[in-house]
Amino acid sequence: EPEVTQTPSHQVTQMGQEVILRCVPISNHLYFYWYRQILGQKVEFLVSFYNNEISEKSEIFDDQFSVERPDGSNFTLKIRSTKLEDSAMYFCASRYSPVGGGAGEQYFGPGTRLTVT
């Protein structure tokens, strides 16, 4: 069964450093998302991406964050200058668009645990 993959599974970085979290969505999916979950808290939407541009972003997704689909398979989240409060689990998700429109399932990757020290 196809699945969303994310690398690395755990990333430790120092405050102020740049990090890139990588995701490979399911191949026929057209909508891509990043969410984050601070330890013990709820999952929060960061950004959605469709047709090579951001379609929606939350107030969390400030200028420190950027997303990119550099090729036909990867979808990345970059944090330019990490802060302690960026420590969280980051989930990538993708969703297909059924022929004729309508909803499809949003599949989540296993997550990347980011620890900022």
Place this chain on the structure above:
Amino acid sequence: AQKVTQAQTEISVVEKEDVTLDCVYETRDTTYYLFWYKQPPSGELVFLIRRNSFDEQNEISGRYSWNFQKSTSSFNFTITASQVVDSAVYFCALSEAIYSGGYQKVTFGTGTKLQVIP
């Protein structure tokens, strides 16, 4: 704005008991989607169900069942004959539909931690 409330923070049940996880949502849209996700201790998010706001039929899948009541804005989840493997955090979530009939961001509730005791 959309909001999901899961008032039960933690629930403990003894194996084989039935348990219902409550979910109440708020949205201004008439077309939306509701979801339940399971997050086991390993941390991944496992999709359980998606419902369209126009479909109020209750659904049963094995030991799982869902009760969608638009009149009370609730989408409750029942596990029948609970098992230890059901121990996890369960998230209810909501997404407003977009013009194409799909959806974009998913708003999650704070989750209910279910512990099934052997």
